[in-house]
Amino acid sequence: MAKKNTPTPSTEWNYAASPESTSHIRLEKKYQLFINNEWVTPSSKKYFPTINPATEDVLAEIAWANDADVDKAVKAARKAYTDVWSKMSGAERGKYIYRIARMMQERAREFAVIESLDSGKPIRESRDVDVPLACNHFFYYAGWADKLEYAVPHKKPEALGVAGQIIPWNFPLLMAAWKIAPALAAGNTVVLKPAETTSLTALKLAEIIKDSGLPAGVVNIVTGYGDTGAAIVNHPDIDKIAFTGSTNVGKIIQRAVAGTHKKTTLELGGKSANIIFDDAPIDQAVEGIINGIFFNQGHVCCAGSRLFVQENIADLVIRKLKTRMESLYVGDPLDKNTDIGAINSKEQLDTINKYIKIGKAEGAEIYQSDCSIPSKGFFCKPTLFTGVSQSHVITQEEIFGPVLTIQTFRTIDEVIQKANNTPYGLAAGVWTDKGSRIFNLTTKLRAGVVWANTYNKFDPVSPFGGYKESGFGREGGVHGLSAYLK
Amino acid sequence: MKKTYNPSLVLSNTRVDKVGVEERVARFQTRSIKNEAKRQGLHMVLNMIDLTTLEGKDTPGKVQQMCYKAQHLHDSLPGLPTVAAVCVYPSMVAVARKALGNSTVKIASVSTAFPSGQSTHEIKLADTKFAVDQGADEIDMVISRGKFLEGEYSFVFDEIAAIKEACGKARLKVILETGELCTLDHVRMASDIAIHAGADFIKTSTGKIQPAATMQVTYTMLMAIKDYYDQTGIMIGMKPAGGISTAKLALHNLVMVKEVLGNQWLTNEWFRFGASSLANDVLMQLMKTESGLYQSPDYFSID
Numbered sequence: 031m032a033k034k035n036t037p038t039p040s041t042e043w044n045y046a047a048s049p050e051s052t053s054h055i056r057l058e059k060k061y062q063l064f065i066n067n068e069w070v071t072p073s074s075k076k077y078f079p080t081i082n083p084a085t086e087d088v089l090a091e092i093a094w095a096n097d098a099d100v101d102k103a104v105k106a107a108r109k110a111y112t113d114v115w116s117k118m119s120g121a122e123r124g125k126y127i128y129r130i131a132r133m134m135q136e137r138a139r140e141f142a143v144i145e146s147l148d149s150g151k152p153i154r155e156s157r158d159v160d161v162p163l164a165c166n167h168f169f170y171y172a173g174w175a176d177k178l179e180y181a182v183p184h185k186k187p188e189a190l191g192v193a194g195q196i197i198p199w200n201f202p203l204l205m206a207a208w209k210i211a212p213a214l215a216a217g218n219t220v221v222l223k224p225a226e227t228t229s230l231t232a233l234k235l236a237e238i239i240k241d242s243g244l245p246a247g248v249v250n251i252v253t254g255y256g257d258t259g260a261a262i263v264n265h266p267d268i269d270k271i272a273f274t275g276s277t278n279v280g281k282i283i284q285r286a287v288a289g290t291h292k293k294t295t296l297e298l299g300g301k302s303a304n305i306i307f308d309d310a311p312i313d314q315a316v317e318g319i320i321n322g323i324f325f326n327q328g329h330v331c332c333a334g335s336r337l338f339v340q341e342n343i344a345d346l347v348i349r350k351l352k353t354r355m356e357s358l359y360v361g362d363p364l365d366k367n368t369d370i371g372a373i374n375s376k377e378q379l380d381t382i383n384k385y386i387k388i389g390k391a392e393g394a395e396i397y398q399s400d401c402s403i404p405s406k407g408f409f410c411k412p413t414l415f416t417g418v419s420q421s422h423v424i425t426q427e428e429i430f431g432p433v434l435t436i437q438t439f440r441t442i443d444e445v446i447q448k449a450n451n452t453p454y455g456l457a458a459g460v461w462t463d464k465g466s467r468i469f470n471l472t473t474k475l476r477a478g479v480v481w482a483n484t485y486n487k488f489d490p491v492s493p494f495g496g497y498k499e500s501g502f503g504r505e506g507g508v509h510g511l512s513a514y515l516k
Numbered sequence: 517m518k519k520t521y522n523p524s525l526v527l528s529n530t531r532v533d534k535v536g537v538e539e540r541v542a543r544f545q546t547r548s549i550k551n552e553a554k555r556q557g558l559h560m561v562l563n564m565i566d567l568t569t570l571e572g573k574d575t576p577g578k579v580q581q582m583c584y585k586a587q588h589l590h591d592s593l594p595g596l597p598t599v600a601a602v603c604v605y606p607s608m609v610a611v612a613r614k615a616l617g618n619s620t621v622k623i624a625s626v627s628t629a630f631p632s633g634q635s636t637h638e639i640k641l642a643d644t645k646f647a648v649d650q651g652a653d654e655i656d657m658v659i660s661r662g663k664f665l666e667g668e669y670s671f672v673f674d675e676i677a678a679i680k681e682a683c684g685k686a687r688l689k690v691i692l693e694t695g696e697l698c699t700l701d702h703v704r705m706a707s708d709i710a711i712h713a714g715a716d717f718i719k720t721s722t723g724k725i726q727p728a729a730t731m732q733v734t735y736t737m738l739m740a741i742k743d744y745y746d747q748t749g750i751m752i753g754m755k756p757a758g759g760i761s762t763a764k765l766a767l768h769n770l771v772m773v774k775e776v777l778g779n780q781w782l783t784n785e786w787f788r789f790g791a792s793s794l795a796n797d798v799l800m801q802l803m804k805t806e807s808g809l810y811q812s813p814d815y816f817s818i819d
Contacts, residue, residue: 314536
C-alpha cells in the first residue's frame with residue numbers, strides 16, 4: 031500500500047520578467063484627424079490624452095473631432111465615393127485592400143506593442159490574436175472585391191455609399207479591420223471613429239492607408255468621444271451606420287436613425303452561457319471556461335460570463351477551475367508571460383468593482399485568485415461567483431470584466447431555458463462528448479454563435495452577430511458583405 | 517498488500533479532447549523563459565536526465581563511458597549538477613553499479629522484456645528480479661500494449677502490480693508506450709491503471725516507437741497524476757522519454773509540470789527526462805548564457 035509521500039522541499043522556479051521591447055515603435059506626441067489622406071488639425075482645437083492603463087502614463091494627445099470635423103470627413107468620403115471609388119473595378123479595389131493587409135503584416139510587431147500599450151491587453155493576445163486576425167480580415171475581404179456578384183446571387187451588387195463606423199475599445203485594431211475591410215471590398219467609403227481610450231492603432235492604420243496610396247478620402251478616421259460618434263450617426267449624408275459597443279448606445283443609435291435612409295448593423299453586448307455537461311472532457315472544458323471569461327480581461331462582448339455546470343460534476347469543475355486560475359499571471363501587459371493584462375480604463379474598473387460589490391451584497395460567494403496585482407494602473411483579479419441564480423443582478427447584466435458567475439443545472443431542458451433567459455443572445459458554448467447533443471443545442475440556443483467544445487474562436491470566414499438585444503446584422507464571411515451592399 | 521483491479525477505473529474514464537489538449541500545450545509553449553529563470557531551468561533539466569543507452573550493441577565499455585559522463589557533464593563549467601540516473605539494460609546494471617561506485621547517480625534498468633513486453637509472466641518477473649539483484653535502484657517496465665488494446669485491462673493492472681512487488685525497494689516506472697496506444701483517451705486510461713496498480717512513476721515511451729514523448733501525451737499523463745494527487749495526496753512521478761532533444765522543448769516541459777502540478781514536482785525525485793542527446797544541447801545553451809556565444813558541438817563530449 032502506497033503511503034502518503036512526505037513533501038519534498040519544493041523548488042521555487044519563477045519566470046523572470048520577459049517584457050516585449052518597445053524600442054521599435056514610433057508614436058507621435060500629438061495625433062490629428064485623418065481626413066482625405068491628410069493629417070488635419072481639428073476645428074475644435076481640442077485634444078484629449080490617451081493613457082496606458084497599466085501605468086496611467088500619457089501615451090499621446092488625440093484630436094477631438096466636433097460636428098464640423100465630422101462634416102469635413104463625410105464630405106471627403108462622399109467625394110471619394112462619387113469621383114473615384116465607385117468607378118473603380120472590383121479587382122483594383124482588391125489590390126489596395128491586399129496592399130493594406132500586407133503592410134499591416136509587415137508592421138505586425140509594432141501594431142501588437144502599441145495595442146497592448148494603449149488597451150492593456152497582454153502582448154500574447156495582441157501578437158497572436160488581434161493583429162493576425164485583423165490582417166486576415168483584410169486579406170479575406172480583398173479576395174471578395176471582384177467577386178461580389180457571387181456573394182449576392184441574382185442581384186446586382188451595389189455599394190451603399192458612405193459608411194459611418196463606430197468601434198469599441200476592447201479589440202481596437204481588429205474591430206477597425208472588421209469594419210473597414212468589408213466596406214471597402216463592397217465599394218463603400220468610410221468615416222471611422224475609434225473609441226476614445228484606444229485610438230492609437232486606428233491612427234497607425236491610417237499611416238499605412240496613406241502609405242498604401244489608397245485614393246484620398248476613401249478611409250477617414252476621426253477621433254473623439256461620444257459627441258463625435260453622435261455627429262457621425264446624425265450626419266445626413268451617411269448611408270450606413272455600423273456600430274459595435276454597448277447595448278445602451280446601440281439603442282440611442284437605433285432611435286437616431288429611425289426614419290432615415292441609413293442602413294444599420296449593431297453588434298452589442300452579451301451575457302453568454304457556457305454550458306458544461308457531465309460527459310464533457312473536463313480538463314479541456316475548464317480551459318474553455320478560462321478562455322471564455324478571462325480572454326482579454328473579460329472585455330469581450332461574447333465572453334462566456336454565465337457558466338452552467340451539470341450538478342453532478344459541479345464540485346469537480348469548480349475545484350479544477352480555481353486551481354487553474356492560480357496559474358494565470360496578472361500584470362504587465364507587455365510581459366510575454368502575462369495572461370491577464372490591465373483593465374482598459376478607470377471607468378471600466380469602477381464598473382467591474384461596482385458589480386463585484388453588488389454580487390457580494392446579493393449574497394453570492396466570491397472567489398478571487400491569489401495573485402498579486404500591480405499597485406499602479408487598473409487591474410482586477412480573476413473572479414468567480416458561486417451560489418448564484420438567474421435572479422441575481424450579476425447574472426443578468428453585462429459586467430465586461432474578468433468576472434464569472436456559476437450556476438448548476440440538472441436537465442437539458444432546464445439549461446436551455448436558463449441559457450435563453452436573458453435579453454441578450456450573442457454567443458454560447460456547449461461542452462459534451464455527444465455530437466447529437468451538440469446539434470440539438472445549437473438549434474435551441476438563441477445565440478448568434480454557438481461554440482462546441484471550444485470558446486472564443488474567430489475567423490474572417492465565419493459570420494458573427496447577435497440575437498435580441500445583442501444586436502442585428504452579421505460581420506465576417508459572405509454575410510458581412512451584404513451589410514455593405516444595396 | 518496486493519492491489520486488485522477495479523473496473524470502475526475504466527468505466528469512469530476521464531475523457532480527453534485532443535484539440536483542447538493541443539491548444540493548452542500551445543499555451544505552455546508561448547511561455548518565455550529568460551535570464552535567471554532560464555539558467556536555473558537548464559540546471560534543473562540536467563539534474564532530471566536519465567542518461568540512456570538501450571541498444572543491442574551496448575558493451576561494458578560504452579556503459580562505463582556514459583557513467584563517467586553522467587557525473588562529469590562538462591567539467592569546464594563549474595557548479596553543474598550530475599544527471600539523475602543512467603538507464604541501461606539489465607545485463608549492464610552490474611557494469612554501471614561498478615562504474616558509478618557510491619555516486620548519487622541512480623541506476624535505472626529497463627525490464628519485462630523491454631521494449632515489446634512480448635514474453636511470459638515468469639520471464640518478466642525474473643528479468644525484474646535480476647536487474648534489482650544486480651543493483652538497479654529503479655525499474656522501467658513496459659505494459660502489455662497488446663492486452664490493453666484487447667481490452668484486457670485487469671491483465672495489464674495485475675502485471676504492473678506483480679512487477680511492483682518484484683521491485684522490492686526499487687522504484688517502479690511504468691512505460692505506457694503511448695505511440696502504440698494511439699489516442700489520448702487510451703493514454704489517460706493506461707495512466708490511471710498504472711497509477712492505481714502501484715507505479716511510482718509513469719513514463720511515456722521506450723524510445724523505440726514514434727511518436728514518443730509529445731507534450732500532448734505528457735500533459736495528459738500529468739493530468740492523471742494531478743487528479744490522483746487531488747484524490748489521495750499521493751505524489752506520482754512523471755518521465756517523458758524519447759524525442760526531447762532540445763533545451764527549449766525540455767524547458768517547455770518544465771513549464772508544463774510547474775503549471776499543472778506545481779513547484780513541488782520540480783525535482784528529479786518526481787520528474788525525469790529519458791534522453792540521450794538532450795544533455796549536450798542543454799550544456800550548449802548554458803555555455804551560451806555564460807559567454808553570450810554558441811560554441812561548436814565539438815566542444816561537448818559525446819559518450
